[in-house]
Amino acid sequence: MILMECDSDSLKVKVGFEIHQQLDTKSKLFCNCSCNDANGNYDYNFIRILRPTKSELGNFDKAALFEYAKMNTIKYYSRIGLSCLVEADEEPPHDVNKDALNTVLLFSLALNSSIVDEIHVMRKLVIDGSNVSGFQRTMLVSSGGYLKVDNFNRIGVQSICLEEDAAKLLPPSDSYKEYGLDRLGIPLVEIALEPVTGTHKEIVNVALTLGRLLRSSKRVSRGLGSIRQDVNISVDDGQVVEVKGVQQLSQLVKVLEYETKRQFGMIKIAEEFKKRNIEDDFIGDKTLDITYLFKNSSSNIIKKILKSSNSIFLSVRLRGLNNLIGYEPIAGIRLGKELGEFVRFFGLGGIFHSDELPNYGITIKDVEKIRELLCISTDDAFLIIGGDEKKINNVLGPLIQRICQFKLGVVAETRSATMDGSTIFSRPRPGSSRMYPETDILPIPVDSQFLYNLKQDVPLSWNDLINHIMQKYSINKKLSEHIFDSQYYDIFEKIVSTSKNITPTFIASKLTEDIVSLSRDNLDKSLLTDNMIIEIFDMLDKGSIAKESVSLIFKQIMKKESKSVKDALNSLNFTEINDEELNTILDKILNDNIKIIEEKGINSIGALMGKSMNILRGKVDGYKINEYLKQKLEIIIDNEFSPKDDF
Numbered sequence: 054m055i056l057m058e059c060d061s062d063s064l065k066v067k068v069g070f071e072i073h074q075q076l077d078t079k080s081k082l083f084c085n086c087s088c089n090d091a092n093g094n095y096d097y098n099f100i101r102i103l104r105p106t107k108s109e110l111g112n113f114d115k116a117a118l119f120e121y122a123k124m125n126t127i128k129y130y131s132r133i134g135l136s137c138l139v140e141a142d143e144e145p146p147h148d149v150n151k152d153a154l155n156t157v158l159l160f161s162l163a164l165n166s167s168i169v170d171e172i173h174v175m176r177k178l179v180i181d182g183s184n185v186s187g188f189q190r191t192m193l194v195s196s197g198g199y200l201k202v203d204n205f206n207r208i209g210v211q212s213i214c215l216e217e218d219a220a221k222l223l224p225p226s227d228s229y230k231e232y233g234l235d236r237l238g239i240p241l242v243e244i245a246l247e248p249v250t251g252t253h254k255e256i257v258n259v260a261l262t263l264g265r266l267l268r269s270s271k272r273v274s275r276g277l278g279s280i281r282q283d284v285n286i287s288v289d290d291g292q293v294v295e296v297k298g299v300q301q302l303s304q305l306v307k308v309l310e311y312e313t314k315r316q317f318g319m320i321k322i323a324e325e326f327k328k329r330n331i332e333d334d335f336i337g338d339k340t341l342d343i344t345y346l347f348k349n350s351s352s353n354i355i356k357k358i359l360k361s362s363n364s365i366f367l368s369v370r371l372r373g374l375n376n377l378i379g380y381e382p383i384a385g386i387r388l389g390k391e392l393g394e395f396v397r398f399f400g401l402g403g404i405f406h407s408d409e410l411p412n413y414g415i416t417i418k419d420v421e422k423i424r425e426l427l428c429i430s431t432d433d434a435f436l437i438i439g440g441d442e443k444k445i446n447n448v449l450g451p452l453i454q455r456i457c458q459f460k461l462g463v464v465a466e467t468r469s470a471t472m473d474g475s476t477i478f479s480r481p482r483p484g485s486s487r488m489y490p491e492t493d494i495l496p497i498p499v500d501s502q503f504l505y506n507l508k509q510d511v512p513l514s515w516n517d518l519i520n521h522i523m524q525k526y527s528i529n530k531k532l533s534e535h536i537f538d539s540q541y542y543d544i545f546e547k548i549v550s551t552s553k554n555i556t557p558t559f560i561a562s563k564l565t566e567d568i569v570s571l572s573r574d575n576l577d578k579s580l581l582t583d584n585m586i587i588e589i590f591d592m593l594d595k596g597s598i599a600k601e602s603v604s605l606i607f608k609q610i611m612k613k614e615s616k617s618v619k620d621a622l623n624s625l626n627f628t629e630i631n632d633e634e635l636n637t638i639l640d641k642i643l644n645d646n647i648k649i650i651e652e653k654g655i656n657s658i659g660a661l662m663g664k665s666m667n668i669l670r671g672k673v674d675g676y677k678i679n680e681y682l683k684q685k686l687e688i689i690i691d692n693e694f695s696p697k698d699d700f
């Protein structure tokens with residue numbers, strides 16, 4: 054049932070950004086390991102079991118306990134050179150990487166943020182296993198300041214920190230949670246902005262402006278995964294939901310849209326709870342093991358779950374919630390979906406609920422029997438959870454608590470962004486007792502003379518930067534913005550600096566418009582490496598391929614049909630032709646067409662050009678062929694057909 058369409062684009066939301074951007078440094082923050090991606094090529098691994106430690110305040114952090122309840126043993130993968138004893142927490146951290154610190158100081162200056170006199174390394178409790186030690190090291194470099202954004206005057210900066218990146222979560226295996234240590238310890242800048250209220254478009258512009266500022270320093274890493282934003286979203290002054298791991302602007306647009314819809318949906322659902330006067334003790338007041346009912350079930354889902362000998366089915370009574378678990382106040386937003394995500398987080402497959410039954414092979418007879426056993430009235434609902442008994446026992450308490458929380462509307466929690474732009478539950482919001490001092494590293498004083506000198510390196514503002522690019526390369530504003538925002542800006546600069554015959558406009562448009570349009574056809578631009586692009590433009594510059602061939606070679610590689618530029622040239626029949634071969638081919642064409650040359654003289658060039666292009670299209674630049682033909686033709690005409698002095 055859809056009661057309300059949600060035009061989320063025009064709704065204003067309150068959003069606070071916390072941006073995490075990897076810095077482009079030679080080595081990690083606390084050791085000399087390199088910051089490269091192992092690309093899955095790991096050469097050793099070890100196992101750890103993490104336990105929560107008390108913070109200075111003596112309380113266990115709520116989020117930490119929640120992770121611990123999941124009882125995961127963790128397996129870490131690594132590769133020599135990309136991680137050492139520091140990442141494995143077997144050796145104290147080394148001194149802070151100076152390059153990384155300088156970069157963050159530079160960002161603090163660019164954002165007019167007040168830099169601290171002395172930098173203290175702190176430990177931030179993290180117990181999901183993404184740090185072997187159980188904490189992430191972070192240091193506050195500055196606080197306050199502002200970012201100038203069109204449409205908003207100034208967006209306040211809360212804090213700017215330098216911190217170490219966490220290990221990379223690997224695809225789940227059966228028995229362990231697995232992480233790659235190659236990413237652990239890579240320096241990150243964390244910039245937290247004051248929350249702003251605006252339309253989705255305005256909010257996205259804030260993220261774009263901050264991203265551009267960081268990139269203009271040329272001290273940050275590029276590419277997918279190198280920037281991750283945590284986005285705190287709230288609607289109607291409600292609870293704040295933290296969405297972690299937004300990696301791209303296009304994803305941010307979708308996350309804002311989905312989360313706005315979801316939060317308004319939760320408010321509608323809470324109104325329904327209120328109308329019905331649902332008390333906390335209505336929820337899960339009766340639970341029953343109904344495994345025996347399903348022993349002979351013909352349902353495939355049930356049979357699959359019962360294959361494992363530890364599996365049970367538990368039914369849970371929800372008094373007064375009839376038709377509320379399946380209630381869909383906004384398209385795609387349902388309590389049932391939220392609960393399914395919640396139990397999946399605990400390693401279970403999902404839930405069945407009374408609003409959707411009979412279904413999935415659960416018969417009307419099964420449903421009637423469960424209603425009878427749980428004493429379900431017409432106002433009530435029930436859930437069925439199936440799976441490993443231990444996991445079900447772990448999830449039951451939190452699940453009941455969770456359903457009770459829906460009475461309050463939006464629940465403050467941490468969710469993760471999916472690549473398709475929706476968000477899924479990941480854990481309760483962490484409490485505040487998360488930081489304590491790192492005792493292995495001395496405080497680092499910030500020298501004021503050094504800061505004064507560093508001011509010269511503060512990156513240009515966006516407008517100044519675009520003007521600079523426009524003037525330097527004589528390209529228009531739109532193309533300047535596109536090439537700078539693309540991942541190809543560095544290699545654009547490199548190609549322009551080495552090529553003699555190609556214009557910056559041509560290079561920039563190939564690297565932006567052409568690659569974008571090929572990507573829209575679902576071709577994979579990650580297959581086209583920087584080295585390949587450089588090779589292609591180098592050949593074009595030397596005239597050994599034609600301008601029209603550039604996109605065709607891109608396409609061939611992005612289509613996965615060729616693994617190298619040479620392969621692509623062969624498959625497209627664009628085999629590279631050297632000057633000697635070119636001369637031979639053109640000489641033959643001229644010889645074969647000597648009659649036309651006799652008749653038309655220099656005007657035969659058009660016809661000859663046509664014949665040459667038939668053979669050489671894509672292999673040699675048309676301009677070059679034309680030049681060669683003209684020279685050769687002039688020589689022939691001078692020698693053979695010019696009036697002779699015989700008479």
Ligand SMILES: [Zn+2]
Nearest residue numbers: 084086136137
């Ligand atoms: Zn290391």
